[in-house]
Amino acid sequence: MPDRDDQETIGRRVQRLRTERGLTQRQLAEPAYTPAYVSTLEAGRVRPSEEALRHIAGRLGVAYDELATGRPARLATDLRLRLTDAQRTLATGEAEVAAEQYAQLLAEAEEHGLDAEAAAALLGLGECALESGNLAAGRLRFEEAEKRLADEPLPARVPALRGRAVSHYLAGELRYACYLLESALDELNRTGMHDPDALLLLYTAVIAPYMDMGAHARAAQAAEFALALAPQVREPALVARMHRSVARTMIAEGRIADADASLAKAAELYRQLQIRTELAHCHWMRGYLYAQNGELERAESELREAQEMLSAKRAALYTSQVAVELADVLHRRGKSDEAAALLHDVLGDLSSERGAIHSGAAHRLLGIIAEDARDTDRAEEHYVRALSLLERAGAAGDLADLCRLLGDLLRRTGRVEAALDAYRTGLGHRTAPGTTTLGPAPAQPPL
Structure with a gap:
């Protein structure tokens, strides 16, 4: 039952509705109450009982909730x-x-x-x-x-918390996104608030920042928990999102067929629900899968489909992120000029505060393209810019590979000490694979 307004507000409302309907206080009161009671009520000097309000509401021809709260019926x-x-x-x-x-x-x-x-x-x-x-x-x-x-209770707040974490993740604040999601998971599991929908939403959301931070073991565990929770969840959109996210951990483990099957399940659910943005994300992830598996022509087709769908929905940031991955596939297919043009087109839409991971990836790829063209100065400039972006975001796995690229470039141009520094930095990001700096993993659900 909605909370009622204070007695003075209710009194004024009763008087207004009675006057509008041309009723006297006696007509409103009888047979259960007296005109004096209605007069006292309208003056705000008495707090009417629920029984009295229901009687008056019936005489006025309005719903009880509308009389008690001022909200229109329904x-x-x-x-x-x-x-x-x-x-x-x-x-x-x-x-x-x-x-x-x-x-x-x-x-x-x-x-x-x-x-x-x-x-x-x-x-x-x-x-x-x-x-x-x-x-x-x-x-x-x-x-x-x-x-x-x-x-x-926390389960009711989880969708808002998850949204906040995703906004931090997309801004390149990976560690803080993980902190928000892990803290909520820990509280839900330690306090016994085992709401399947809330848990699935959180485990699904934490996979991407884990993967970008190089915490593959935690990502795989989150995916395992999400898959175990899915049968308890009735909301098909949540299950579809889970399948799409879990596919990324499967790709990292080399389970290409399993990842493809998971993406197929997600895509079918999104088609049934007519959720085009999420369906575009499935094409995006499938393009990533094919690229990782060396099927570049199929990868290009999927990524172009994703880009077209996201662009049609004016999803600007996601469109730019897909463009970076498409450029990588184009470069690997020998279309470096087209790839470079695509990257320059989208770099203005990406920054350290907006799509930092893909911004770093764009500069890394432009560095590779410049190095292939023997423009070492420009290549170094792009590598250093990418290094700054990825270090700020804490993308450990990508940083190690980038440091190797920069070190190789510096060594080839005769700067051995600088190359050694770059290699040491890269090794530092490889020292603890599969971990984060967040401390112990959150408590586990009772599966």
Whole structure:
């Protein structure tokens, strides 16, 4: 039952509705109450019981909730239905249109004090911001949603927390993203709040930052837990996202067929749900899989499909990230000029605060292309820029390979001491494979 307004507000509301309907206090009161009671109620000098309010609501021809809270009948239900429509718009249409819907819903929810619906609208606005590449705005929306749900148990706050962690991850703050996700997982598992949906959402989200940090063992464990939790989860979109994320750990383990099968499951679910952005991510991951397996023609086809789908939805950041991986495939297919042009086109949309991992990858590839063209100065410039980006993000696995490339370049140009420094830096990132600097792994779910 919604919380009631204070007695003075209710009294004024009763008086207004009675007057609008042309009723006297006696007509409103009888047969259960006296005109004097109604007069006292309208003056705000008595707190009416639920029984009295239900009687008066019936005489006025309004719903009890509307009389007690001032909210129109079925408002919350209507808002939830419209939130579902906005979610469908985001999945199948454009983020800008969905953002307009969510903003209107947020205003209505705030006007009537519906915190749960306001939080849901804020979550939607956060997702819209991430899709359009506005990471700072997205993070603020997720933070606002968490505040709205501050009095709710942790499982209810997990979608907002996950959104905040993803915004930090996309900004290149891998360690902090892991910290947020691991802290929530630890609290859920240690306190016995084993909500399958919340756990699956967190384990799925933590895989990507783990992989980029070189923490492959933790990523594999998170994938194992996610797969074990999936049968307990009824939301197909959550299960589809899990299959897409888990595929990345399978690729790293050389389980190409398993990864392909996992992506096929995710893609089929997204097709049924008509979620085009996530379906584009499946094409993206499948392109990555084929590239890792040396099937470059298939990889190019999948990545171009992903890029076209994301561009059509104006998902600017994701489109630029796919372009970097497409450029890598083009370079490996001997189309270096096309690859370089593509990278220069998207570098302006990537930075240390926006897609840092892919920004570093773009500079690394431009360095390789410049080195192939015997432009060692430009190659060194790109390698150093990539090193700065990846060090700031903490992308250990990529850093080790980059240090090798830089060291080889420096050695070939006669700068042996500088080359040794680069090699030592790379070895430093290889000293503890599969770990992070975050301390012990979070508590495990009781599977």
